[in-house]
Every structure is written in C-alpha cells, then in structure tokens.
Amino acid sequence: MGKKPFERPVITKINAGMPAKFGLQIRHDPITDIDGVPLQSLMDQYGSPLFVYSEKTIRQTYIEAYRAFSSRYPNVLLAWSYKTNYINAICNIFHQEGAWAEVVSGFEYRKALKNGVNGGHIIFNGPYKSTDDLILAINNESLIHIDHFDELYDIIEISKSMEKKPKVAVRVNMDIGIYPAWDRFGFNYENGEAWDALNRIMHYENLELVGLHTHIGTYIMSTAPYKVASKKMADLAIGLARKFNHHIQYIDMGGGFASKNTLKGGYYPGSDTTPSFDDYAEAIISELMKAEFAPDHLPMLILETGRALIDDAGYLAGTVIANKRLADGQRASILDAGVNLLFTSFWYDHDIRPGKDVSDQTEETAIFGPLCMNIDVIRKSTAFPLLKKGDPFVIKRVGAYNNTQWLQFITMRPNVVLIDLKGKVHIIREKETLETLNQHEYTPDHLQVI
Amino acid sequence: MKIKKNLAISDTGFVFDPSTGDSYTLNPIGLEIIQLLKNNLSLEEITEHMTREYDVDSNTFERYFYDFTGMLKQMQLVIPDEA
Numbered sequence: 001m002g003k004k005p006f007e008r009p010v011i012t013k014i015n016a017g018m019p020a021k022f023g024l025q026i027r028h029d030p031i032t033d034i035d036g037v038p039l040q041s042l043m044d045q046y047g048s049p050l051f052v053y054s055e056k057t058i059r060q061t062y063i064e065a066y067r068a069f070s071s072r073y074p075n076v077l078l079a080w081s082y083k084t085n086y087i088n089a090i091c092n093i094f095h096q097e098g099a100w101a102e103v104v105s106g107f108e109y110r111k112a113l114k115n116g117v118n119g120g121h122i123i124f125n126g127p128y129k130s131t132d133d134l135i136l137a138i139n140n141e142s143l144i145h146i147d148h149f150d151e152l153y154d155i156i157e158i159s160k161s162m163e164k165k166p167k168v169a170v171r172v173n174m175d176i177g178i179y180p181a182w183d184r185f186g187f188n189y190e191n192g193e194a195w196d197a198l199n200r201i202m203h204y205e206n207l208e209l210v211g212l213h214t215h216i217g218t219y220i221m222s223t224a225p226y227k228v229a230s231k232k233m234a235d236l237a238i239g240l241a242r243k244f245n246h247h248i249q250y251i252d253m254g255g256g257f258a259s260k261n262t263l264k265g266g267y268y269p270g271s272d273t274t275p276s277f278d279d280y281a282e283a284i285i286s287e288l289m290k291a292e293f294a295p296d297h298l299p300m301l302i303l304e305t306g307r308a309l310i311d312d313a314g315y316l317a318g319t320v321i322a323n324k325r326l327a328d329g330q331r332a333s334i335l336d337a338g339v340n341l342l343f344t345s346f347w348y349d350h351d352i353r354p355g356k357d358v359s360d361q362t363e364e365t366a367i368f369g370p371l372c373m374n375i376d377v378i379r380k381s382t383a384f385p386l387l388k389k390g391d392p393f394v395i396k397r398v399g400a401y402n403n404t405q406w407l408q409f410i411t412m413r414p415n416v417v418l419i420d421l422k423g424k425v426h427i428i429r430e431k432e433t434l435e436t437l438n439q440h441e442y443t444p445d446h447l448q449v450i
Numbered sequence: 451m452k453i454k455k456n457l458a459i460s461d462t463g464f465v466f467d468p469s470t471g472d473s474y475t476l477n478p479i480g481l482e483i484i485q486l487l488k489n490n491l492s493l494e495e496i497t498e499h500m501t502r503e504y505d506v507d508s509n510t511f512e513r514y515f516y517d518f519t520g521m522l523k524q525m526q527l528v529i530p531d532e533a
Contacts, residue, residue, distance in 0.1 A: 006506035009480035009518040011465070013525065014473040325517065329524040361477040386477065388510075 008323070008386050010363050028362070028385050030354040031315070031394040035419045039317055039355045039392055042417065047431060048392075049318035049337035051403060051416040055093060057313035058399075059421075062097045065309060068277035072285040075300040079123050081255055082108040084306025084400045085314075089418055089428035091115050094309070102304040106133035113140070123252065123304070125171070125213070127151075127185060134158055138166045145169045145213045145252070147186055152197060159206045169211035169252065170197050174232050176225035182217050189232050198236070202244050209246065212236055215254025215304070219263065219347075223275050223283035229253065230284045234291035237299060250300040253284055259311035261348040261397045269351075277308070307400040314399025316342060317355060320387045321370060331365040333384065335393060338369020338376040341413065342398060343405040345378045352378070355392025358385040371410045408432060451519055452529045453488045467527060474525065479504070483518060 032039055035054045043050055062078070069076040079102035080094035086108060091101070092115055101112035104126035112122050119140020127147045129137070134155060137144050139162070146152050146168055159166050171186030172194045187194040201209045216229045233251050240246050257280050262270040288301065318337040326332050339345050352367060365384035369376040378395075387393060406413055416429035458466040463476035465484075476484060479500075486496045493515065497508050504511075522528050 003505040004503060006500075006504040006511070007477060007479050008514040009483050010477050011480050011484075011518070011521055011525065011527075012475050014475060323517070325520060329521060359477065388514075 006388075007359055007361065008388055010361060010386055012363060027360055028353050028358075030357055031396070032356055034315055034317075034394075036423050037419055037425060039394060042425065043317055043319070043392060046415045046417050046425075046427065049316060049335075049341060049414050051341075051398070051414065051429075052315045052317055053090065053399065053416070053418045053428070054313045054315075055418055055420045058090070058093050058310065059097060061309050061312060062094060062099070065277045065303075065305065066098070068281040069285065069301065069303065072281050073288065073301050075298060077250075077300055077302045078309075079252075079302055079304045080309075081304050081306030082112060083404055085310050085403050086111055087403055087416060087429050088115055089426070090310065090399075090403075100302075106130055106136075109133060109137065109142075123302070125215075125304075131158065134166075135162070138162055138164055141167055143167050143169060143210060145171045145211075146197065146201075147171055149197065152200065155207065156204060165206060165208045167208050167210045168201060169209070169213045169248075169250075170194060170201065171213045171215070172233065172236065174214065174216070174229060176216050176228040176232075178217065178220070178222070178225050180217075182215070185215065186213070189236070194236065195239075198240060202240070202246060209240075209248065211248050211250040211252055211299070211302070213252040213254065213302075215256060217256050219258045219307070220256045221258050221263075221273060221275070223279045226253070226280060226283040227287050230287035231291070234288055234293070238292050241294075241297065247294075247297040248299055250302050251288070252302040252304065255303065255305035255307070257305045257308035259307045259397060259400060261311060261344070261350065263347060264349055266349070270348075310399035311397045312399065314397070314402070316395040316398045316402070318393055318395075320389055320391045320393060322389055323387075326366065330381070331363045331384075332368055333365050333387060334368045334370060335378065336370050337378075337395070337414075338371040338411070339378065340369070340371060340376075340407040340409040340411060341402065342369070342378060342395065343402055343407075344398065344400070348397075349379060349382070350398070351396040352382070352384065353394045353396060354385045354387055355394050358387065358391075361386050373410070403429070408437065412436070451487060451522075452490070453484060453522070454527055454529055457527060459484060459488070465527070470526070472525075474527075480518060483515065484522075487519075 034052050079100040082103045100121040101117045102123045103109045103112055119142050122142040124137050124142050125145045155166050172189050173183045173186045174189035175181055187197045201207050212233055214229055216225055237248050258274045260271040260274050316337055318335050321334045321336050324332050362383040362385055364381055366381055367379040412432040415427055415431040418426045418428045456468055463481040465474040497511055500511050501508050
C-alpha cells in the first residue's frame with residue numbers, strides 16, 4: 001500500500017466574530033486543468049509562471065455580450081479595445097467574431113492594421129494622436145474620436161491638404177451621478193463644450209461628423225449611470241438632427257463594464273455583484289429606444305468593452321516558491337509570479353486557486369510575488385489552502401490589462417499560450433530572455449569590460 | 451518540547467486551552483504531530499513515524515515540523531521552560 005499524501009501541519013486560532021448575513025464559502029476548488037489540458041503538463045512544457053488563454057471562453061464571452069445587445073437593438077457593433085490585451089492572436093479571435101478595432105495610440109493603430117483590420121473599421125480614441133497618426137487615419141477613412149479642441153484644429157489644418165474628408169466623432173464626458181466623474185477625456189456635456197465642438201465641426205465643411213462617443217469610467221458596478229449617459233447621448237444626436245438635419249451614423253457608448261473580479265475593499269465577491277451583459281444592455285438600450293430617433297435614422301450602437309470580454313479567459317499559472325512566517329506569526333507564501341506580471345493585483349483581490357487537489361484546510365496567508373520589492377504583494381491576507389513549496393497554483397481572471405501593463409522588472413515576461421477550440425496549445429507570445437533585453441542596449445566602447 | 455498538560459485536544463482536531471480560554475483547530479497532520487508530542491516522542495522518532503506513514507522526505511518534514519512547533523510556541527501552547 002502506498003503512503004498517505006502529506007499536507008503541512010497547521011494550527012489555527014478560532015476567532016469568534018459576527019458572521020456575515022450571508023456566509024461566504026471559503027473552499028478553494030482546485031483548477032487542475034484548463035479546457036481539458038492538465039495544468040502541470042502546461043507548466044512542464046511551457047514553464048512557470050505561464051499565462052494561459054482559453055479560446056473557447058473568449059468566443060463564448062463575445063457571443064454572450066453581442067447577443068445581450070443585439071437581441072435588444074437592431075444595429076450593434078463591438079470594437080475590441082486593444083489596450084486591454086493586444087496580443088495579436090487574442091485580437092484576431094475578436095476580429096474573427098466580427099469586432100472592429102478600438103485603439104488609443106499610433107502603435108496600437110498600426111498593430112490593428114497589421115492584424116488585417118480594414119482602416120475603416122478602426123476607431124481611433126485617446127488624447128494623443130500625432131500628426132502622422134492622423135494623416136494615416138484620415139487616409140484609411142478610420143473613425144477619429146476627437147478628445148480636445150487642439151486636436152480638432154489639428155485635424156482641420158491637416159485636412160486642408162488632404163483629398164479625403166476626415167471622419168470624426170466627438171468624445172463627450174458628462175455627469176452621470178457617480179464619483180469620480182471622468183471629465184479629463186473629451187468635451188463636457190453639461191457646460192456646453194460638447195455642443196460647442198459639434199457646432200464647430202458642423203460648420204466646417206471639410207469634416208464629416210459620423211458619430212458621438214462617451215466612456216463614462218471604468219469598472220462601473222452599477223447600470224444606472226449607463227442609463228443617464230445613454231439618454232444624454234441620444235439627446236445630443238436628436239439635437240443634431242433637429243438643428244442641422246444631420247443624422248449621425250453611430251453612438252459609441254464606450255466600455256467600463258466590470259468583470260467578475262473582486263475589487264479591493266469589496267465585501268462580496270465580484271462574481272456575485274457584477275452586473276451581467278444583459279443588465280448593461282438593458283440600461284443602455286432602454287434609453288436609446290425611448291429617444292425620438294426616426295426609424296430610418298436609428299444610429300448604430302458601438303461598444304468598446306474590453307475587460308468584461310477577456311478577463312475570464314486568462315489564467316496565470318505558477319508555482320509556490322516558499323512558505324514562511326512573518327514576525328507576528330502570519331503565514332506568508334511566495335509565488336513565482338509577482339506584481340510585475342499581475343498589474344491588476346493593485347486593484348483586485350485576485351482569486352488564487354490550488355493547481356492540484358488539496359484538503360479543505362486553509363490558513364490566513366499573505367501572498368507575495370518573487371520580487372525583492374516591498375510592493376510585491378498579490379494578496380495581503382487571504383484564507384489560503386496549505387500549499388507546499390513546488391505546488392502549482394492558478395490565478396483566475398487575469399486576461400484584461402495584465403499582458404499590456406506588465407513590466408519587465410527584475411524577472412522576464414513569461415510565455416503566453418492559447419488553448420484552441422480543439423484543445424491544442426499554441427505559444428502566442430514567447431517568453432523574454434536576457435537577449436531580448438540586451439538587443440536594445442548599446443554599451444559605448446569606453447565602457448566595455450576589458 | 452512539551453505540550454501544556456492541561457490542553458484539551460479532541461480526536462477531531464479541536465484544541466481548548468483552559469488557561470486562556472482560546473480555542474484552536476488542527477488539520478489531521480497537525481493533530482497527529484501534537485499527539486506524538488504529547489506522548490513525549492523526540493523529533494527523530496516523530497520524523498521516522500511520519501516519513502514511514504506519509505509521502506514526505508525527512509528534510510521536508512523537518513521544515514514543516516519546525517514551522518508548526520514555532521506556531522505552538524507563538525500560541526503559548528507549550529511549557530515555556532521546555533520551549
């Protein structure tokens with residue numbers, strides 16, 4: 001008979017306190033495979049730590065989001081937010097599903113072009129677009145969303161020497177009853193600045209006003225602000241039709257939908273409190289349908305949600321490096337993935353799961369990354385299973401922003417793999433090496449080591 | 451190392467310290483070790499027993515044993531003079 005499995009011994013003090021009204025489950029169901037591919041085999045082959053994406057989850061989430069909106073409104077388009085995750089393979093899954101590209105820099109714009117996106121299907125947002133970027137976007141008939149008056153006059157100036165008429169939209173910010181109100185991007189609705197911009201564009205013949213855009217914030221946990229925003233956007237569009245007999249082609253409601261991650265300080269888990277795509281769709285579309293659009297001039301509804309579309313499909317797998325005790329006796333576990341790879345750990349209480357079957361025993365644990373920096377804290381304190389050195393773990397919902405905001409800091413960025421619909425594993429971004437870093441550096445002759 | 455004599459330790463891993471009124475829970479391995487300690491077994495004897503019964507080598511066990519007994523000391527569940 002074989003030996004019994006060993007779990008590290010643990011003693012936990014019982015603290016009697018007020019229980020929550022609804023008891024929360026502390027059990028951490030292990031994740032031993034992703035889309036049927038064993039976790040350990042993934043790490044054996046591609047290394048630890050490792051980002052893993054599920055193509056199945058990406059496509060299912062996209063279809064769920066699209067269906068929520070298209071079942072309520074006849075003309076809906078999703079544009080993939082490149083800044084959320086611009087690994088080409090990920091972008092192309094969304095493009096295959098029908099998403100346009102939404103970019104916020106010249107680099108992202110060119111990435112979308114290289115991914116084969118038609119220039120006319122690229123929405124160019126953001127406060128900084130260089131002259132070269134604007135010329136390229138105008139030539140490609142992309143949709144340029146104007147952020148400020150200086151940009152508007154740049155476009156007017158550039159357009160004088162161009163044959164093509166720039167297709168522009170105005171980004172609008174507004175009071176939608178939440179704090180903090182985002183007012184740094186675009187033109188304000190309440191103080192009349194948005195109308196000022198629209199009037200100037202309409203009086204300038206060389207520009208074609210095609211749409212209106214807003215993006216009310218990020219990680220909006222309530223649907224009510226979208227209702228307010230949708231109403232104000234519809235009012236602007238109706239006003240344009242009345243004043244100029246000009247019917248815009250689309251209203252872009254941006255993104256900001258929350259994923260199911262739990263924000264730091266959240267009492268209940270995000271998986272219980274985050275609105276569904278149906279909830280967001282109902283809020284936005286109910287106001288659009290109430291507006292006085294003529295049936296033949298119903299604008300297309302564009303959405304640029306990024307986080308809610310990709311977060312669930314991404315996993316960060318890794319290995320426990322060590323366990324230790326802090327001065328007050330608290331358990332601490334050190335993982336091989338730190339905040340340099342997991343930027344979102346500054347915002348979320350990430351859901352970290354064991355990568356193999358473990359008992360239900362947990363211990364209050366601080367979870368650190370491998371960096372020799374005090375900021376490298378993944379979870380300050382969480383009831384964590386009794387993982388030993390060398391045990392695998394998986395962090396759920398890391399698909400949004402981590403592969404764009406990760407840092408080459410102290411350690412190198414690891415492999416990123418995609419599990420396709422048939423369960424085949426593909427490297428979609430190769431791990432970086434010392435050579436990756438060194439190939440961009442030059443050491444002057446007098447500083448060469450002799 | 452000697453466990454405090456007046457500790458009430460149940461077969462299911464519940465520990466009550468009557469001198470402080472504090473209660474604790476043990477996982478099954480922790481319970482087994484604390485029972486061996488109560489029977490005055492030495493580290494060598496405990497290691498021999500555990501490595502025979504469980505899928506663990508002596509080095510790994512020693513590491514977790516000292517971590518565990520460190521917690522017992524911190525929780526003041528051992529006789530101070532002997533600690």
